[in-house]
Structures are given as structure tokens and as C-alpha cells.
């Protein structure tokens with residue numbers, strides 16, 4: 001019945017959700033990080049990765065700028081900045 005109206009569910013890997021950002025993006029300061037991975041846990045786009053145990057960053061092609069990682073970080077090592 002709803003066949004013509006349904007579409008296949010998308011994933012962040014298929015949709016460049018980074019285009020959803022409006023004006024600001026997270027900046028990973030990489031100064032006080034303790035490698036707790038809370039930012040990784042809360043990111044709805046699963047776009048945060050670590051190059052070393054205390055060097056985290058995100059893929060801006062998929063970061064939609066929600067700011068959850070900023071709120072979650074216990075060391076205030078992520079801040080929102082203007083694009």
C-alpha cells in the first residue's frame with residue numbers, strides 16, 4: 001500500500017550530513033584530552049575518530065554540527081567555532 005512512498009533508509013555514510021551544519025562546527029583542541037571516548041559515544045553520525053589515544057577529530061563531511069560532543073567532553077577539549 002505504501003510501496004511507492006517508501007524509500008530505503010539512509011545512513012550517514014550514504015548522506016553527507018556535513019551539509020546540514022548551519023554556521024558552526026566543533027573544533028577538537030587536542031590539548032586536554034584524556035581519551036575517554038565520550039565524544040565518540042554520543043556522536044550521532046559516528047564521525048569522530050582518534051589518530052592517537054588523545055588526538056581526536058571528526059570528519060566534517062559527516063559532522064552535522066549538533067554540538068553533542070562539545071557537551072559530553074569532560075575536559076572541555078572541544079569547542080564550537082564559526083565556519
Ligand code: SF4
Pocket residue numbers: 025026042043044045046047048058062063064065066067068069070
Ligand atoms: S557536532 Fe560533534 S557529535 Fe555532533 S555530529 Fe559533529 S562531531 Fe558528531
Ligand code: SF4
Pocket residue numbers: 032033034035036037038039040054056072073074075076077078
Ligand atoms: S570526550 Fe573529550 S576528553 Fe574524551 S576522548 Fe573526546 S575529546 Fe578526549
